[in-house]
Amino acid sequence: xxxxxxxxxxxxxxxxxxxxxxxxxxxxxxxxRRQRLGKVLVTxxxxxxxxxxxxxxxxxxxxxxxxQYPALLxxxxxxxxxxxxxxxxxxxxxxxxxxxxxxxxxxxxxxSAAALGRVVEGVRLYKAVPGSKLLLSGGAVFDPVPEAExxxxxxxxLGVKPQDIRLESDSRDTAEEAEIIAKMxxxxxxxxxxxxxxxxxxxxxxxxxxxxxxxxxxxxxxxRAQRLTPGWFFPGSSSLGQxxxxxHEYLGLAWAWLRGAI
Numbered sequence: 001x002x003x004x005x006x007x008x009x010x011x012x013x014x015x016x017x018x019x020x021x022x023x024x025x026x027x028x029x030x031x032x033r034r035q036r037l038g039k040v041l042v043t044x045x046x047x048x049x050x051x052x053x054x055x056x057x058x059x060x061x062x063x064x065x066x067x068q069y070p071a072l073l074x075x076x077x078x079x080x081x082x083x084x085x086x087x088x089x090x091x092x093x094x095x096x097x098x099x100x101x102x103x104x105x106x107x108x109x110x111x112s113a114a115a116l117g118r119v120v121e122g123v124r125l126y127k128a129v130p131g132s133k134l135l136l137s138g139g140a141v142f143d144p145v146p147e148a149e150x151x152x153x154x155x156x157x158l159g160v161k162p163q164d165i166r167l168e169s170d171s172r173d174t175a176e177e178a179e180i181i182a183k184m185x186x187x188x189x190x191x192x193x194x195x196x197x198x199x200x201x202x203x204x205x206x207x208x209x210x211x212x213x214x215x216x217x218x219x220x221x222x223x224r225a226q227r228l229t230p231g232w233f234f235p236g237s238s239s240l241g242q243x244x245x246x247x248h249e250y251l252g253l254a255w256a257w258l259r260g261a262i
Contacts, residue, residue: 003172009024009251014052021045053235058242059222065249066196066222069215071205075128077194078214078223080189091185094122094151095194095202097219101145107153114195117184117219119151122193123158125216134160135185137168137177146170174198174252175205175261182209195219198244201252204262221245 010016025041028034049055078189080090097115108116119136126132138147146169156162168184171177189212194202196217206213223243256262 005255009248012247012251014049014240014247018045018049018052021048032050035165047204050217050235052243053237055232055236055239055242058239058246061246062180062197062222062242064151065220065246066217066220069196069199069217071196071218071220072125072214072216075125075191076130076192078129090129090131091135091188091190092122092125092129092216093137093181093190093192093213094118095174095192095198096136096147096151096171097145097195099145099147099150100136101143101150107150107157110150111147111154113145114219115151116154118152118193118195120158121218123155123160124153125191125193126160126164128189132191133166135166135168135181135190137171137181139169139171139176141172174202175256178202178205178209178211182206182211185227187211189214191216192223193218194223195245197221197249199260201249201256204253205256208262 014177021041022045025038025043025045028038028041030038032038074257095118096117098112099115101108101110111119115138122136126134136148136151136155138151140146146167148167148169152162152165152167155165166184168177168180187210190206192199192202192206192213193216196219199215199217203213203215253262
């Protein structure tokens with residue numbers, strides 16, 4: 001089921017959809033007599049690619065996800081009263097976001113930009129909250145080395161004490177992260193760090209497991225620029241990446257809802 005989910009989601013990638021329409025249109029133009037259909041498909045693919053690579057559309061799709069939870073700017077003011085927080089560690093849980101364990105590269109170049117943003121935010125919170133500890137999460141999905149181990153190397157490089165780090169290295173996706181972490185540390189209050197667009201789904205999954213997450217979104221892709229830049233008026237690959245992130249999260253939310261996981 002896990003592999004099937006990954007394969008099916010790939011078919012909804014904006015680049016795959018646009019290329020599929022364009023290739024089908026070119027096939028009709030060059031290999032069949034259905035010239036009108038070919039022209040329609042090529043036009044549709046081109047227009048769709050232009051729209052999806054435009055920042056106005058991509059920001060509009062991603063903003064509803066990223067704006068649900070604001071950045072945690074003053075973590076030192078969090079109230080940890082209640083439960084066992086007086087004697088238990090204040091956990092900062094950082095979810096994985098993709099990696100490739102290439103031994104030729106330093107650890108910070110082995111994880112995705114999204115994952116690096118999450119780790120940096122986790123370290124910032126760790127340094128701001130006295131008595132806190134990091135729980136880094138991420139298994140070995142398509143790689144022999146668990147992502148949590150690579151994240152831990154980066155956290156140490158950024159000044160986190162090794163004894164303040166705990167790893168969850170068995171999960172393959174967010175649902176499994178929530179399930180395993182709930183068993184590891186119980187249902188106490190935690191600070192949950194993940195990408196801003198991924199936070200709504202993560203919060204729902206962790207709450208379903210009875211946990212009390214405080215959202216600390218990182219890796220914001222849509223930022224409020226103080227001035228207009230030329231990039232706002234031209235299509236670009238970054239906008240396609242934003243659309244892909246948005247589609248991935250909307251599909252993930254729908255799938256979790258259908259399974260009763262949220």
